[in-house]
Amino acid sequence: MTEVLIAGAGPTGLTLAIDLARRGVPHRIIDRAAVTGSRGKGLQPRTLEVFDDLGVIGTIRAVGGPYPPMRAYSGTDVVWEGRMHDEKPPSASVPYPGAVMxxxxxxxxxxxxxxxxxxxxVEPVGLASFEQDDEGVTAVLDDGSRVRAAYLVGADGGRSTVRKTLGVAFLGDTHEDERMLIGDVRATGLDRDHxxxxxxxxxxxxxxxxxxxAGTDEFQFTAPLAPxxxxxxxxxTYQKMFDECSGRDDVRLTDxxxxxxxxxxxxxxxxxRxxxxxLAGDAAHVHSPTGGQGLNxxxxxxxxxxxxxxxxxxxGADPSLLDTYEEERLPVAAGVLGISTALYRKAAEGQADAFKRGEETAQLLLAYPDSPLTGPGGGNRAPDAVLRDRDGVPVRLFDLFRGPHFTVLVFGDHASGGSGLAASVPGAVKVVAIGEGGDLLDPDGEARTAYGLDGPGVVLVRPDGYVACAGDESALRSYRLAARSQ
Known part of the structure; x- marks a missing residue:
C-alpha cells in the first residue's frame, strides 16, 4: 500500500510529490497528460522561496525573467508606458522581491x-473513482487498476474528480459573459522587451x-470575447482578432x-478535507487570472x-496534525481569492490603478496567526537573514532552513531552550546556535531584529518556512506541536 496517492500533476501536485519524496514518504502521483500552454505564467516571491527550499530556484531563475514593462498603442503610436510591479532590489530578509514570469x-x-x-x-493515468474507509482510500484508475493508499490528495484542477466524488460544494460563480481568447503564438514585427x-x-x-x-520565443495572446x-x-482566428482590435496589419502571428x-x-x-x-490547488479554489494568485x-x-x-x-506525529491543513489554508485561500477578485473588478471597471500590483500579491504577508500550531511570537513567514561563520563567510538562514526539518534558532545563551524545542516536534530538527558561543554570528543584530528579538531568545521555524513560536525560554517551554493540534 502506498501512503499517499496524488491525483493531478500540475504545480500543486508536483510540489507535494517532491516534498513527500524528499521526506521518504511512499507516494504515487497520477495525471492523464502533461500541461500545455503558458496558463499561470507568474511565480510570486513567496512561491520562489518555496522553490528555493525544494531545490529548483536556480533553474527557475535561469529560464524565467521579470515581468516586462507594459506599452500601450493606438495603432502604431505609443500612448502609455508603465510597469505592473514596482522594481525592488533583493534584501537580506527578502531575497526574491519580484515576481518571475x-x-x-x-x-x-x-x-x-x-x-x-x-x-x-508521474504516472500517465487518471483517477476514475475512489472510496474511503477508516483505514484508507481505495482508488480505481482509468486503466482499471486499483490503488490502496492511506490518504488521497485531489490536486486535479477546477473540474476535480476528487471534489465531485466527495460531494464538496464548490461555492461561487462562473461568468459565461466574461470570457477571453487566450493562446501562445509567435509574432513578427514586435520587440520582446515590452x-x-x-x-x-x-x-x-x-x-x-x-x-x-520569458525564456521562449512565444507571446501569450489575450483578447476579451463578446457575449x-x-x-x-x-x-x-487569432490573426483576424488581432488585426481588428489593434488596427495594424504589420504584425504577423505564426505557430x-x-x-x-x-x-x-x-x-x-x-x-x-x-x-x-x-483538496488542494484549483480543486479547492479557482481565481481570476488577475494578480497571478491561483497557481501560487x-x-x-x-x-x-x-x-x-x-x-x-x-x-509518528498525532494524526490530528492533519486537521490544521484546512484550519490554516482555508482562510488564506479565501483571502487570496478576495484579492484576485478585487483586482479583476478594478480592471473590468477601468479604474486608474487597474494595472498596478502591490505587496498583497507577493504573498509574503500571508500568515497563520490563529492556527492551533502558532505559539507566542509565531504565525508569520520566517524571513531570510545573513549570518557569518567564524571565518566571516556569509551564511543565509534560507540555506539553513532548506530541507524537510524544523529549525531552532538560538540567539545568545539559550541552549536549553533550543534543546527543549527540538524535543517538542516530530522528525529531524536542526539547532543553530547564534552568538559569541555559537557556530554563527549575527554581528549587526539583523537576524535577531528580523525575528522581533531585543536580545537573547529562541525561534522555532516550521519546515514550511513559518515561525511556530519565538521569544524567551520561559514563554516557549510548554510548546508542543502535537498537543496544540488537538
Whole structure:
C-alpha cells in the first residue's frame, strides 16, 4: 500500500510529490497528460522561496525573467508606458522581491525533472473513482487498476474528480459573459522587451495584448470575447482578432502552439478535507487570472500539507496534525481569492490603478496567526537573514532552513531552550546556535531584529518556512506541536 496517492500533476501536485519524496514518504502521483500552454505564467516571491527550499530556484531563475514593462498603442503610436510591479532590489530578509514570469508548461517540466531526481515519476493515468474507509482510500484508475493508499490528495484542477466524488460544494460563480481568447503564438514585427497592449487606455480597457514569455520565443495572446462569440481556435482566428482590435496589419502571428477560451470562474470549497481525502490547488479554489494568485496559492497548499503528512506518516506525529491543513489554508485561500477578485473588478471597471500590483500579491504577508500550531511570537513567514561563520563567510538562514526539518534558532545563551524545542516536534530538527558561543554570528543584530528579538531568545521555524513560536525560554517551554493540534 502506498501512503499517499496524488491525483493531478500540475504545480500543486508536483510540489507535494517532491516534498513527500524528499521526506521518504511512499507516494504515487497520477495525471492523464502533461500541461500545455503558458496558463499561470507568474511565480510570486513567496512561491520562489518555496522553490528555493525544494531545490529548483536556480533553474527557475535561469529560464524565467521579470515581468516586462507594459506599452500601450493606438495603432502604431505609443500612448502609455508603465510597469505592473514596482522594481525592488533583493534584501537580506527578502531575497526574491519580484515576481518571475515563466510559462506554466516550463514550471511543470522543471518540477517533474526535480521529482525524477528524487526517484519519483508521474504516472500517465487518471483517477476514475475512489472510496474511503477508516483505514484508507481505495482508488480505481482509468486503466482499471486499483490503488490502496492511506490518504488521497485531489490536486486535479477546477473540474476535480476528487471534489465531485466527495460531494464538496464548490461555492461561487462562473461568468459565461466574461470570457477571453487566450493562446501562445509567435509574432513578427514586435520587440520582446515590452508587454504590448491595444485598447482604451483612458478607461484601462484592453482589446488585445501580446505578452512575451520569458525564456521562449512565444507571446501569450489575450483578447476579451463578446457575449455569445464562440470562435474557432485556429491561427486565422487569432490573426483576424488581432488585426481588428489593434488596427495594424504589420504584425504577423505564426505557430499557434496552445489555444483556449478562458471563462471567469471565482469559486472555493467549503472544506479542504473529508476524512482521508484532501483538496488542494484549483480543486479547492479557482481565481481570476488577475494578480497571478491561483497557481501560487496551490503550490503553498501543497507545501503546507506535505510536511504534515510527513510528520504523521514518517515521524509518528498525532494524526490530528492533519486537521490544521484546512484550519490554516482555508482562510488564506479565501483571502487570496478576495484579492484576485478585487483586482479583476478594478480592471473590468477601468479604474486608474487597474494595472498596478502591490505587496498583497507577493504573498509574503500571508500568515497563520490563529492556527492551533502558532505559539507566542509565531504565525508569520520566517524571513531570510545573513549570518557569518567564524571565518566571516556569509551564511543565509534560507540555506539553513532548506530541507524537510524544523529549525531552532538560538540567539545568545539559550541552549536549553533550543534543546527543549527540538524535543517538542516530530522528525529531524536542526539547532543553530547564534552568538559569541555559537557556530554563527549575527554581528549587526539583523537576524535577531528580523525575528522581533531585543536580545537573547529562541525561534522555532516550521519546515514550511513559518515561525511556530519565538521569544524567551520561559514563554516557549510548554510548546508542543502535537498537543496544540488537538
Amino acid at each position: 515563466i510559462p506554466q508548461w516550463r514550471t511543470e517540466r522543471i518540477l517533474r525533472d526535480r521529482l525524477d531526481e528524487l526517484g519519483g515519476r 508587454w504590448h497592449i491595444w485598447g482604451d487606455m483612458a478607461n484601462h480597457k484592453i482589446r488585445v495584448a501580446l505578452c512575451p514569455l 455569445g462569440d464562440e470562435p474557432e481556435l485556429t491561427l486565422a 499557434l502552439s496552445w489555444a483556449s477560451v478562458y471563462r471567469l470562474n471565482i469559486r472555493m470549497v467549503e472544506r479542504f 473529508a476524512g482521508r481525502v484532501f 496559492t496551490g503550490v503553498q497548499d501543497a507545501y503546507n500539507l506535505g510536511w504534515k503528512l510527513g510528520a504523521v506518516l514518517r515521524d
